[in-house]
Structure formats: structure tokens, C-alpha cells
Amino acid sequence: VENWSQGTMSKAAVKISADLLSNPLCEQDQAFLESMTALDTAMRRMDAFNQEKVNQIQKTVVDPLKKYSSVFPSLNMAVKRREQTLQDYKRLQAKVEKYEEKEKTGPVMVKLHQAKEELRPVKDDFEAKNKQLLDEMPKFYQSRIDYFQPSFEALIRAQVVYFTEMYKIFSELTDQIDQAGLTDEQRERETEAKLSDLRALSIVADD
Known part of the structure; x- marks a missing residue:
């Protein structure tokens, strides 16, 4: 579920960044164009790393678990065959005992x-x-831990690599689009001002 959510999120992020990049404002404002280009590049990198992570997890976790679970039908069949043979054994043993008496x-x-x-x-x-x-x-039964351990470790490594790369991508993106010299408080005020302008537009519906 988590991998599906991350995949959906990264695809949506790529769509958003592509839409922003095609916005007419990019033709009018060079700084905005540069910011949107940086965002689009970052979102595409994020999507690529997410797909790589999904492929790795498929190979090292999902496929081995499917292979492991495929053993159960044959085990169940072996148990059923043993049970059927046991019933035949009991029936014939009772027949022998009847004649012996x-x-x-x-x-x-x-x-x-x-x-x-x-x-x-x-x-x-x-x-x-x-x-x-x-x-x-x-x-x-005793081999289950030895079988699952490599898949569990591979899952953790894939997540560590993914989130490490995400940190790098967004750190670089922040450096590229961040306005130098502004404090967090100033950025917050500026964001609120822009949100107020958006809320004032007639196309924004009230909740």
C-alpha cells in the first residue's frame, strides 16, 4: 500500500510540475521559469527513484514471498494424501483384526x-x-526466518536508499528555488499573503 501511495504521489507530482512548467507565467518571468524547471527536474528524479525502488522490492521481496507461498498448496496436498492413506490403513487394519477375532x-x-x-x-x-x-x-517451519530475513533486509535497504535520495533531491531543490536572505517568519508571511490573494479570486469557492 505504501509503495502504491508513493508511486501515485510521484506520478501526480510529475503531472503538477509539468503543468506548472507549461504555464504562461514561465514565458513572462525568467525566475519563475527557472524555479519550475528545477521543480520539474526534481519531480522526475523522484519518480525515477520511486520506480527503481518498486522494481527492487518486486525482485527482492514480492517475488520471493510469492515463491514461498506457492509451496503451501503442495504441502496441503501432501497432508491430504497422508490423511487419505491413513483412512485406508485404518479400514484395512480393522478388516484384518475382524478376521483375527x-x-x-x-x-x-x-x-x-x-x-x-x-x-x-x-x-x-x-x-x-x-x-x-x-x-x-x-x-x-524452521527455515522460514532464514528465508524471510534477506527480503526484510532488502526492503529496509530499498527504503533507506529511496528516502536518502529524496532528501538530496529536495535539499537541492530548496537551494535552487529558495529566496536568499529571508527568514522563516518572512517566508511564512509571504506565503500567507499569496494565499490571501488566491482566496480573493472569484474562482475560489468558499467552503
Whole structure:
């Protein structure tokens, strides 16, 4: 969400600076033209750095997380297969136990032998599936931090680089368009005066 908001903001800033640069005032006032040119350049640099940050985060955070999450369907399927095999195992085991409890006549012994033969591959299949899950699930769970740590570090580095560059861009922009010799109080008064002039225009609607 934050990256989307920053991307939207940088695109909007580029649009605003481009619109200001095409304003007729730029043709009439050289100082205004220089300020708007500096602003437009800064906004385009900001947008470029934002796009670079988004690309980096996509490669180092979003894509690895998608790859990690893609493992879950196969794990869920393995658990379901184990559960199905367990049900088959229990059903056949109960069948064997039923014949073992009966009187040991010839036909019963034949059926008991057949039931045991039917049970054996199902039992082996269940034990194999169960052992695989018991081996792999703890490893998968324990590896989650090692997997996420590089992505987390990459996310932090991308944000640090981005905001460092933003500081540089806006510091340079301030130096280019700032009026030398004015105190913060004087700048505030001047801004308020300009806002008052804007509010006085007939095209400005009252809230």
C-alpha cells in the first residue's frame, strides 16, 4: 500500500510540475521559469527513484514471498494424501483384526491372509508419507526466518536508499528555488499573503 501511495504521489507530482512548467507565467518571468524547471527536474528524479525502488522490492521481496507461498498448496496436498492413506490403513487394519477375532477355519484363514496382503502396501505407503511429512514439515517451519530475513533486509535497504535520495533531491531543490536572505517568519508571511490573494479570486469557492 505504501509503495502504491508513493508511486501515485510521484506520478501526480510529475503531472503538477509539468503543468506548472507549461504555464504562461514561465514565458513572462525568467525566475519563475527557472524555479519550475528545477521543480520539474526534481519531480522526475523522484519518480525515477520511486520506480527503481518498486522494481527492487518486486525482485527482492514480492517475488520471493510469492515463491514461498506457492509451496503451501503442495504441502496441503501432501497432508491430504497422508490423511487419505491413513483412512485406508485404518479400514484395512480393522478388516484384518475382524478376521483375527473369528474362529480359525479354512475360509477365515484365507480371508485373513488376503486382508493382510491388502494391508501391507497401504501400511508401507502410509508410513512413507508420514515419515516424509515428519521430516520435512519441521525443516520447512524452521527455515522460514532464514528465508524471510534477506527480503526484510532488502526492503529496509530499498527504503533507506529511496528516502536518502529524496532528501538530496529536495535539499537541492530548496537551494535552487529558495529566496536568499529571508527568514522563516518572512517566508511564512509571504506565503500567507499569496494565499490571501488566491482566496480573493472569484474562482475560489468558499467552503
